[in-house]
Amino acid sequence: MSSVRRLGPSSENTRSAILDMIRSSGTVSRIELAEMSGLTATSITRIVKSLIEDNLVVETGFGDPTGGKRRSILELNPQARFAVGLALDDARLTYVVANLGGNVVGQLVSAGLGQKTPSIEIVRIAEELKQLFTQLDIPVSHVVGVGLAGAGLDLGAGAERLSVTADEWDSFAIQEALESRIGLPVVRDNDAACAALGQFWVGRIPATQDFATLYMSNGFGLGLMVGGGVSRGASSNVGEIGHMVVDINGPDCWCGSRGCLEAVAAPRAIVAKAMRNRGLSTELDLHGGDNKLRHDYNAIARAAASGEPRATALIEQSAQFVAAAILSVVNVLDLDRVYLAGPGFADAGAIYVRLIRDLVSRLARTRSVHGVAVELSDPGLDPAALGAATLALQHTLIPHKRFERQR
Numbered sequence: 001m002s003s004v005r006r007l008g009p010s011s012e013n014t015r016s017a018i019l020d021m022i023r024s025s026g027t028v029s030r031i032e033l034a035e036m037s038g039l040t041a042t043s044i045t046r047i048v049k050s051l052i053e054d055n056l057v058v059e060t061g062f063g064d065p066t067g068g069k070r071r072s073i074l075e076l077n078p079q080a081r082f083a084v085g086l087a088l089d090d091a092r093l094t095y096v097v098a099n100l101g102g103n104v105v106g107q108l109v110s111a112g113l114g115q116k117t118p119s120i121e122i123v124r125i126a127e128e129l130k131q132l133f134t135q136l137d138i139p140v141s142h143v144v145g146v147g148l149a150g151a152g153l154d155l156g157a158g159a160e161r162l163s164v165t166a167d168e169w170d171s172f173a174i175q176e177a178l179e180s181r182i183g184l185p186v187v188r189d190n191d192a193a194c195a196a197l198g199q200f201w202v203g204r205i206p207a208t209q210d211f212a213t214l215y216m217s218n219g220f221g222l223g224l225m226v227g228g229g230v231s232r233g234a235s236s237n238v239g240e241i242g243h244m245v246v247d248i249n250g251p252d253c254w255c256g257s258r259g260c261l262e263a264v265a266a267p268r269a270i271v272a273k274a275m276r277n278r279g280l281s282t283e284l285d286l287h288g289g290d291n292k293l294r295h296d297y298n299a300i301a302r303a304a305a306s307g308e309p310r311a312t313a314l315i316e317q318s319a320q321f322v323a324a325a326i327l328s329v330v331n332v333l334d335l336d337r338v339y340l341a342g343p344g345f346a347d348a349g350a351i352y353v354r355l356i357r358d359l360v361s362r363l364a365r366t367r368s369v370h371g372v373a374v375e376l377s378d379p380g381l382d383p384a385a386l387g388a389a390t391l392a393l394q395h396t397l398i399p400h401k402r403f404e405r406q407r
């Protein structure tokens with residue numbers, strides 16, 4: 001609360017801080033708000049009046065104090081505003097619409113980015129957003145913004161590696177392009193950070209509990225929630241676990257290192273190994289090219305999930321490398337909870353969970369002090385998309401907490 005005390009009572013930041021206090025309290029009185037914020041009763045009355053006028057907050061009834069004047073209770077009006085989260089992926093786009101309270105009110109899944117150029121895809125995304133708002137009967141004026149969850153940031157260009165197949169995405173500033181196309185604020189973060197944020201909402205995890213979300217799509221990312229906030233690092237690139245070295249004598253990685261987790265355990269590495277087994281690649285109808293990467297990987301993962309021994313061996317080998325990386329993360333950060341999320345875990349996630357649990361329970365340095373829960377996130381709800389919607393809500397609701405560092 002000390003950050004609130006330092007703010008002037010008239011600033012926009014103070015208004016958003018009060019709105020966030022009402023949201024996190026559930027129900028609260030003006031007197032309690034004054035106590036929590038350190039602001040005067042007069043300031044609180046004025047701020048609350050403006051929030052009620054904007055329909056963001058409603059008075060829901062009266063408290064039942066032991067004596068004295070009865071006081072009205074305030075709460076957030078969750079249906080007053082909405083935000084969209086969009087998880088960008090080669091295989092599919094997942095849209096999640098959340099209300100001000102962070103509850104999901106609508107979802108849409110459409111075709112992935114594939115090989116189309118950015119300019120074509122931006123038009124499609126704008127159309128799909130419009131369609132979604134119409135279906136849910138949400139006026140665009142009630143939408144505070146769109147959050148994008150994509151693959152890790154390209155350190156050079158400041159753009160995102162959104163597609164393995166269409167090179168045009170490499171230097172494409174999707175945030176600006178979408179913003180000018182739809183006329184709504186657009187924020188973005190990497191998919192692993194968004195997934196951790198989404199997991200935080202869905203899992204109702206206490207703010208005091210730190211955890212990591214391992215996100216697997218074409219590569220790996222690690223989202224870290226520390227003290228109720230996403231850990232960011234110097235350039236918002238925390239969690240590049242795909243380039244943790246797990247085999248110092250391993251194959252060269254495109255990043256310049258060798259034996260990285262991504263080089264030995266990501267879908268492309270698994271497919272390459274499967275392609276060397278002629279019988280298996282024919283049986284599973286594998287193509288081997290980058291433009292069929294997800295198709296090939298999914299076929300191997302499904303075969304492994306149904307017990308096919310050669311496919312199982314390939315997935316288990318990948319899972320052992322992933323388990324070694326997670327064990328190191330758990331040891332370094334003393335975590336007691338790890339979630340697995342993302343399209344890479346859709347079919348064979350159970351194999352990864354089993355091997356990670358096994359290694360961590362046997363070898364985590366703190367195993368005699370506390371257990372480490374390893375869980376697969378709910379496959380019915382894309383946590384990266386939900387987290388991206390949450391990110392957009394937070395940008396509006398609590399801009400005083402800077403969630404994204406300036407680059």
Ligand SMILES: [Zn+2]
Pocket residue numbers: 242243253254255256257258260262263
């Ligand atoms: Zn690497």
